[in-house]
Amino acid sequence: MLRWSDILKFAKYSNPEPPRHLIQSEEAWAAQLTPAQFRIMRQKETEPPYRNAYCRSYEPGVYACVGCGSQLFDSTTKYHAISGWPSFTQPLTKNAIRYGFDDSYHLQRVEAQCNVCGSHLGHVFPDGPEPSGLRYCINSECLVQLGAADGVGSEPQA
Numbered sequence: 277m278l279r280w281s282d283i284l285k286f287a288k289y290s291n292p293e294p295p296r297h298l299i300q301s302e303e304a305w306a307a308q309l310t311p312a313q314f315r316i317m318r319q320k321e322t323e324p325p326y327r328n329a330y331c332r333s334y335e336p337g338v339y340a341c342v343g344c345g346s347q348l349f350d351s352t353t354k355y356h357a358i359s360g361w362p363s364f365t366q367p368l369t370k371n372a373i374r375y376g377f378d379d380s381y382h383l384q385r386v387e388a389q390c391n392v393c394g395s396h397l398g399h400v401f402p403d404g405p406e407p408s409g410l411r412y413c414i415n416s417e418c419l420v421q422l423g424a425a426d427g428v429g430s431e432p433q434a
């Protein structure tokens with residue numbers, strides 16, 4: 277289990293090696309992603325709180341990166357953080373995410389990026405629930421949920 281001290285070490289010294297690398301031009305990203313995804317994942321903008329796809333969704337399944345398909349989070353680590361964005365206590369694997377310090381807006385924050393394609397996902401904070409104490413605050417636009425009934429059964433049950 278990753279803890280805040282691990283996250284700080286990754287951000288300060290070196291990140292875990294990803295299973296693979298995807299590197300492509302910003303033009304290729306612009307062609308592949310929607311405009312909203314591009315602004316968030318490649319230009320580090322933040323989507324509106326609450327009005328996003330996965331904030332209140334607790335369907336079981338794995339969340340993958342929209343940019344490269346890398347599996348990032350599992351629904352079993354998703355919790356209600358009252359922040360307005362989907363929040364997780366752990367990544368799916370230790371090397372799914374890479375970290376860096378983000379001093380924008382004069383805030384000392386730790387940025388979370390997809391470790392395979394380097395796309396911005398959101399930030400990590402040390403105010404999550406025990407035992408990890410971590411809160412991965414992630415933009416819904418960066419995620420696609422896999423294995424959530426494949427569109428069947430997503431209708432409300434009568």
Ligand SMILES: [Zn+2]
Pocket residue numbers: 341342343344345346390391392393394395
């Ligand atoms: Zn990715």
